[in-house]
Amino acid sequence: xxxALPKRIDGGNLAVExxxxxxxxxxxxxxxxxxLQVPDGAVYLLVGPNxxxxxxxxxxxxxxxxxxxxxxEVFGLNCRDRAPEVRANIGYVPExxxxxxxxxxxxxxxxxxxxxxxxWDVDYAARLAQKFELRMDRKMGxxxxxxARRVHLTMALAHRPSxxxxxEPTDGLDPLMRDETLGVIADHLAxxxxxxxxxxxxxxxxxxxxxxxGVLRNGALRAQMSRADLDAGLRRYRVEVPEQWPGAPSLNGxxxxxxxxxxxxxxxxxxxxxxxxxxxxxAGGTVREVVPLSLLxxxxxLLNPND
Amino acid sequence: xxxxxxPQDTRPIYVQxxxxxxxxxxxxxxxxxxxxxxxxxxxVQLRVNPNTVSQxxxxxxxxxxxxxxxxxxxxxxxxxxxxxxxxxxxxxxxDRALHDARRxxxxxxxxxxxxxxxxxxxxxxxxx
Numbered sequence: 001x002x003x004a005l006p007k008r009i010d011g012g013n014l015a016v017e018x019x020x021x022x023x024x025x026x027x028x029x030x031x032x033x034x035x036l037q038v039p040d041g042a043v044y045l046l047v048g049p050n051x052x053x054x055x056x057x058x059x060x061x062x063x064x065x066x067x068x069x070x071x072x073e074v075f076g077l078n079c080r081d082r083a084p085e086v087r088a089n090i091g092y093v094p095e096x097x098x099x100x101x102x103x104x105x106x107x108x109x110x111x112x113x114x115x116x117x118x119x120w121d122v123d124y125a126a127r128l129a130q131k132f133e134l135r136m137d138r139k140m141g142x143x144x145x146x147x148a149r150r151v152h153l154t155m156a157l158a159h160r161p162s163x164x165x166x167x168e169p170t171d172g173l174d175p176l177m178r179d180e181t182l183g184v185i186a187d188h189l190a191x192x193x194x195x196x197x198x199x200x201x202x203x204x205x206x207x208x209x210x211x212x213x214g215v216l217r218n219g220a221l222r223a224q225m226s227r228a229d230l231d232a233g234l235r236r237y238r239v240e241v242p243e244q245w246p247g248a249p250s251l252n253g254x255x256x257x258x259x260x261x262x263x264x265x266x267x268x269x270x271x272x273x274x275x276x277x278x279x280x281x282x283a284g285g286t287v288r289e290v291v292p293l294s295l296l297x298x299x300x301x302l303l304n305p306n307d
Numbered sequence: 308x309x310x311x312x313x314p315q316d317t318r319p320i321y322v323q324x325x326x327x328x329x330x331x332x333x334x335x336x337x338x339x340x341x342x343x344x345x346x347x348x349x350x351v352q353l354r355v356n357p358n359t360v361s362q363x364x365x366x367x368x369x370x371x372x373x374x375x376x377x378x379x380x381x382x383x384x385x386x387x388x389x390x391x392x393x394x395x396x397x398x399x400x401x402d403r404a405l406h407d408a409r410r411x412x413x414x415x416x417x418x419x420x421x422x423x424x425x426x427x428x429x430x431x432x433x434x435x
Contacts, residue, residue: 043356182354190347190357208312208320208355231319238410289410292317 005223005254005270005302009037009212014073015163015195016044021060021070023053023219030056031067032219038197043189043209046199047299048216054199055095057216058165061197062087074163088117091156095167095199097148102141106134106151110158117159125158131184132177145172153181157188164196170205178205185209207295215302223302227295234298237267238289239280251279256305268293268301308337310344312353320355324363325370326399332372332383333392339385343373 016038023031031053038044046054059065060072063083072079074086101109110129114120129136132150140148149172156164169185170178186209188194200206214224225233234256241263257268265285269276277287293301308331312323331337343349346364350357364381367373372392373381408418 041358179354183351186350186354186357187347190350204314208353208359211356211358228319240412288412289406294317 006225006229007221007223008035009039009224009226011039013040014038015040015042016061016072016074016197018057018060018072019070021057021067021072023056023060023065023067029219031060031070034070034216034219034221036214036221036224038195039212041193041195042212043196043198043206044212044214045203045206045210045295046197046214046216047203048199048303051218052216053219054216055167056219058092058167058197058199061163061165062090062092089162091159091161091164093149093152093156093164093166093169095171097145097152102139104140105136106138106140106143107136109140109151110136110154113155114158119161120159124160125154128154128157128184131180146174146177149173150177150181153184157184160192160194162194164194164198166196166198168200169198170200170202182206182209203296203299204294210295213295213299215299217303230295230298231292233272234268234270234293234301235273235276236289236291236293236297237269237276237280237287238291239265239267239285239287241265241285245284251276256301258306264288308341308343310349310353312355320353321359321363321366324349324353324360325366326396328363328367329372329392329396333396337383339383341383343381343383345380 014037016036018034018036021031021034023029034053034057036057046057048054056065060067061074061079063079063086066080075089077086079086104112110125114122114125132154134147134151134154138147140151143151149169153166153169156166166185170181173181182205185196189196189209196209198206198210211227212225213227213230215222243263251267251269251271254270255267256270257266259266267276273290277290280287308328310324310327310331312320312327316323328337328343337343343364344352346357346360349355350360353360364373364375368375368381372384374384375381404418404422405415408415413421
């Protein structure tokens with residue numbers, strides 16, 4: 001018997017819900033039947049390799065990409081039919097901050113942005129600009145990737161939106177500014193009730209902020225769960241086995257990864273710990289170690305099972 | 308009181324925060340009726356989700372280690388420096404040591420003997 005990886009988050013109010021999102025660009029499938037549930041107030045980490053569909057998913061919520069099939073809702077509003085209202089509630093940091101406005105000075109862009117958002121907090125914007133060391137007299141077009149990213153973070157946070165969509169928010173930032181940014185996000189969460197969807201390649205950086213995770217690969221959702229469920233359900237077992245061991249017993253769980261040597265086997269298994277240990281012991285193995293995984297290791301196991 | 312997290316530690320973060328506060332209570336770096344950092348300050352300092360800090364503080368309150376003054380903050384309960392907290396702390400250390408012993412295929416007796424032996428050696432080195 002195999003325990004399937006959870007693909008649905010149940011219970012509570014949802015900030016974001018998508019049903020069966022499917023999108024093709026030519027013959028390439030960008031999204032394949034993606035159904036996400038993001039609870040209200042969650043910091044939801046969207047992980048996956050390049051081209052997995054993370055950015056496309058975020059853009060669907062903003063109605064910047066329209067799907068071939070499926071629907072998306074943000075706080076109960078349909079993202080296509082009610083796009084302006086939905087966008088008014090969202091702070092967005094795009095993956096490539098190179099849209100237009102290259103001729104505008106940073107200071108003017110911030111003032112321009114403030115006009116669109118009734119909830120824009122001028123003092124907060126000034127504090128963020130100071131923390132991010134923004135130079136108001138520089139033109140957007142000449143900024144480095146990291147500098148532009150900081151302008152976008154300021155614009156996304158300053159109107160205190162109910163939903164933040166951060167696409168690679170720390171990409172291009174130096175280690176010091178990356179650390180500062182994580183502090184700013186933690187500070188923001190303590191201050192304003194916000195749901196965050198965050199995509200990143202640097203899982204270890206945001207490990208302490210994320211409380212939910214969705215794993216995308218080739219446009220399809222492989223797993224989706226809370227951190228608490230992930231922490232409880234995923235373990236690495238190191239097992240000493242007798243020589244000439246006939247092989248793996250049927251484990252009461254989903255084996256994600258297996259590394260084998262002559263007398264030792266290491267399994268990464270999704271399933272009830274007691275069940276898995278019992279099966280391993282009954283088959284003649286001696287369980288030497290059971291460890292929970294870091295979020296990075298868990299992500300790799302979920303993304304790239306080798307069993 | 309100083310709270311820091313070990314990046315190598317894979318236990319849930321709220322558990323690590325609870326343990327850090329417990330250690331501070333036992334060591335006396337957090338005295339009776341002294342305030343803990345605010346949820347916000349600790350979240351920013353550790354770069355963790357404020358909900359995680361709240362969860363840790365709720366857990367500490369439930370265990371009676373801290374109390375909440377409405378609108379003011381969280382404070383260390385008096386009388387937490389003694390027996391029970393020390394024992395829980397010792398349990399944690401024992402658990403980690405046992406875990407390591409099992410991983411290395413050592414029995415409890417071997418572990419205990421090694422600890423005693425090591426301790427004796429070290430104190431005799433120090434006295435020289």
